[in-house]
Every structure is written in C-alpha cells, then in structure tokens.
Amino acid sequence: MHPANFTHGLAGVNLQMDSVTTWALWISIVAMCLIVIIARLWQGAVAQLRHLFNMNTDPVQQAYWARNGTPIWPWLKKNLIYAPLRNKRHNRNIQMARLNMGTIPSRFHTTLLLLYILSNVVYCLFLNYKSCNKSALIAELRGRTGHLAFVNMMPLMVFAGRNNAFIPLLRVSFDTFNIFHRWIGRLVAAESIAHTAAWMAGKSIANRMESGKHGMMHALQTNSFLAWGMVSLITMVFILIQASSAIRHLAYETFLHLHQVLAFVAFLGAAVHGHQGQLPLTNYVYITIAFWFLERFIRLWKIIYRNFGLRSSTRVTVEALPEACRVTYELKRPWDIRPGCHVYAHFPTLTWSLSSHPFSIAWYDTRPTPYRSLENEKLPSSTQDLDVPLPARTTTSLTLIMSKKDGMTAKLHAKARASPTGIITIRGFVEGPYGGQESLHSYGTVLLFAGGVGITHQLSHVRDLLQSYNDSTSAVRKIVLIWTVRSQDAFDWVHPWMTEIFKMPHRRQVLKVLLFVTKPRHAGDIVSRSNQVQMYGGRCKPGKIVEEEFEKRAGAMAVTVCGPGAFADEVRAAARERVEEGVVDFMEESFSW
8 A cells, every 4th residue: 555545544553453452451441449538438437437436435445446447558558548659858949049839749650540541551662673664664553642642632631620529539638630631631732743743754654655746734734624633732732831830830820820731732633533534432532521511511511500599699898907907708508518519710800711729618697687677678578477586697708818928929918908998898709619528527536737728727627627526426535736836826717717716615635736836936935835835945846746646546547637738748748657556548639729
C-alpha cells in the first residue's frame, strides 16, 4: 500500500488492539476504585464498631481500641498512604525565583500516577514492530495515541468536577482528584502531541515519495478534519503552558476562566475532528462534553436553589477584621451542614466574572424566625383558622473567615474597612456545601491543628465533638485544639464562637486549647488563662505535642490539620512517627491550586 494511504482515515490503525488497550485502561481504573472502596468499607466498619462500643466507656476502657490489631495497615499508612514522596515535603510550595512551582504529590499519589502514566506509555508502544511497512507502523502509533487521548478525556473531565460522584463514594477529597486531573491533563496533551507528530511523520514520508504534491500546510488549510484536530492540539498545548503552577498562582482568577474556555474549545475541536473522521471513540468526547455541561448545570442549580427565593435572595454581611473579613450569609433555605464542610463564595459585584473561591465554614446556626406582622402575612379566613398554629420558621446562617490576600479578598476587605462602621451588606451567594466526608466521633482522642485561617475548618469539629460528648453519642474523651497565629489580632476572628464554645457543658473536662503566637507584640501579652487554655510565644512544635498527647491518649487518636503547607507537613511527619505504635489516623484539609 502506498504511504499516502496511511496518512488519513483508519488505514494501518489496529482497531482490535486499540479496543484491548481501552478495556485494559478502564479495568485498571475500576480495579483501583474497587480497592479504595473495599478499604474504605473496612475502615468504616472498624470505625463504626469502635464508635458503638465506646460511646459510654471511660478512657481506660478504650485501651483495646488504642492498639493496632495488625502491623500491616500501620506500616502501609506510615510508608505509603501518609508518606511524602521523600523527607517531609508534600504540601509546602516549591519556590523558584519567587515563583510558586506547586507542590509534590505524596508517595501514594505518585505511585498511582506513575502506574497510570507508564501503562499508557506501554499501550502506546505496543505496536506491530514486525511490519515491513514503516508508514503502517507510524499509522498504528497515530491511531493508538489518538485513541488513548480520547479515552483519557473522560476521567480528565470527571476528576475536575466539584460534584464528582466519586468524592463521596470513595471518600477522597476534591483536592486529591484535582491532582489527578492536572496530571491526566498533561497525559492527554502528550498523547495528542504524539498523535500529531505521528501524522506529520507519515505525511512527510508520503510527500518525499510524491514530489510536487502539496505539503502539510495545504492539507490543514483544505481539510477541515485535520484543521479541527490541529485546533484541539494547539489549544491543549496552550493549556499545558497556561496551567503551569507559576502562571496559575500569578493570576488565578484569570487562569481559571481562560482555562475553562480553552478546555471547551479543545473538547469541541476533538469532537468535530472525531465526527468528520468517523473515529471509533468519538462518543467518548461527546460524553465528556455532556458531563462538562451537566456539572456546571448542577453548580448553577445549587446556587439558585440555595440562594434565591420567590421574594428575596441570600443576604451577605461583611465585617472588617484585622487582616481578614467575617462574612455571614443569611440563607434562604436550610442546609445540611456537616463539620469540616467548605463552600465556594461568589461576589459578582466585586469581580468581573462569576469567579468563586473555596472557604471552610467556620460557624453555622439555625434559629427560629419570628413573624413580622399581620400586614405581611395571610389573614385568617375563618374561625377554624384561628386554632391552627403558625408554621415554624427558621433561618440558617453560615459564617466564613476570609483572610486578606490578593484579588477578591483584598477588594472585599478594603470595601468593608471603608465603611464608617466597618460592616457592609452586599450582594453575593454561596455554593455548597462540599467536603465533610470524615467523621471524628469514633476516636477517643482528637488533635485539631490549625494554622492561621485554618482555624475555621477546626471550629465546627470542636463544637460538634463537644456536643456529641454531652449527648453521649461519640467515643471522644479528649479534644486538643492547637492554633498557631502570627499575632494576637487573629483571636478577634473567632472570639464570639470561642466564647460560645467555652460556655458549653463539660468543656473543661474534655477540651484543651493551645495557642501559639509567633510574633507577639509584647512578651507580657503571652498569658495562659488556665490549664485548659494555654498560650505560648514562638512556633508550634507538632512533633512534641503529638508525642505528649499520644502518651496520654484515650482510645484511638485522630490527628487533623488545616493550615499552610509547611505547617501541615510538620504535623503529617509527627503523626507518621506514631502510627506503628498505636491507632493514629491522619487527616488533612487543603485547597491546593
């Protein structure tokens, strides 16, 4: 067959082997999901038993649950699941020439990514090398790389969604899926580049054998099938550059919206390319685009349903604080908010687009709402109506603490500070809730580490655990809240809520608060209120705290952290040191982007 015949269509493409590699790829993804589901079910069963058996026990009686039953699972946690790739560094950003170069995936994430990427490389290179026709071999490579690029587009899009069904199913955070989204995106771009390079190589061979024929540029200009494929490729290459960590962190809001537009163009180009060429897996691209629209429809529906009523919408009150804002949403409908949830905040009057930012829910309340007056209510139409009680009315509010950074948070803080009272009411809405997959009720000892504004994630856990202790519905017997801040000004952020927590029954028996101020204004300001609330000057040393609390633990111990990457890495290292000595589970809340 002439080399020109291998430069278009399915000539030379091994469809049977393409189908085999597709099935192999999906089987590996499904197998990994099943392994995670089985592990999660086992963890959940153990936690449920631990919870049920320890709700009405004292700390001594929880000793059985403080010991590891097998050395295998603790070894896996220390050396694979909780382990950074090497040393301590995981969520601490890599800085080069003052540019943020991103974070390093954990050892477990790196293992999964390497296996997935290497399997794709093997599938791409699993060709018929016995073929005597070089053009046929190149055509097979072209078909295989394009085929796998289409297959990988589906997990690429699924992993990017906030409403990804695998998040609650696998109890894996969106942050983890975001890591896989970025690396699979790079893989799709690499396979698309290889696909185009193979076509160009085949076309080059054909042109050399057909002197006088038109070259590649002419083919791209006259063949819409090739042109749309090139549009998709160029867009993907641009995304590959634009999505680098340094560019993302320089202007995140601009990156985000440009990224979404470019992604849609790339998928559209791939869909037209596949349709015009009647390629086998074009339906994969259609499904990917359909999911893209579905995910955004769900997000839009959540915003409308959660924030808008028939007569009014969510009211947002912003109070300026030292280096932060306290933002309270009066919601139109009740929410089912779990401890540790986060939401995405939208302020269309502050930004040029519907940009959103994730924030942990610091506090939430549901309280009765009184009737205003008969003028605004339906008057009774009969004497029977007078005996009917008025329906209960409640108002749900949730509050966020937004640390002043660049972009939207800086504008919001400046606008609130410009007000004479330091408080403003603006238009805005909130999307969520998301997260909150992990329950801490089965642990006898809970250590809650917070760095800076990370305290917002831990406050809801403190209140929930204290309330469950008072209701005898959890195994918790000891709660230690560790908060490190730069200055005492940060205490104003959470003062009203800490006051409410300190008023809760049995707080002194269960809760201990350790405060670390790294840059106090005066040494005399560092004063401990009591044995239950202790304040220190200087940096927090997670290793020392975990060691001390581990020796005095009651039952199984949970160590959680929400804060800057370097601080979280220190807490992770401290927890890893103890996992083989007793039941210690580590959990981290992070928003890496």
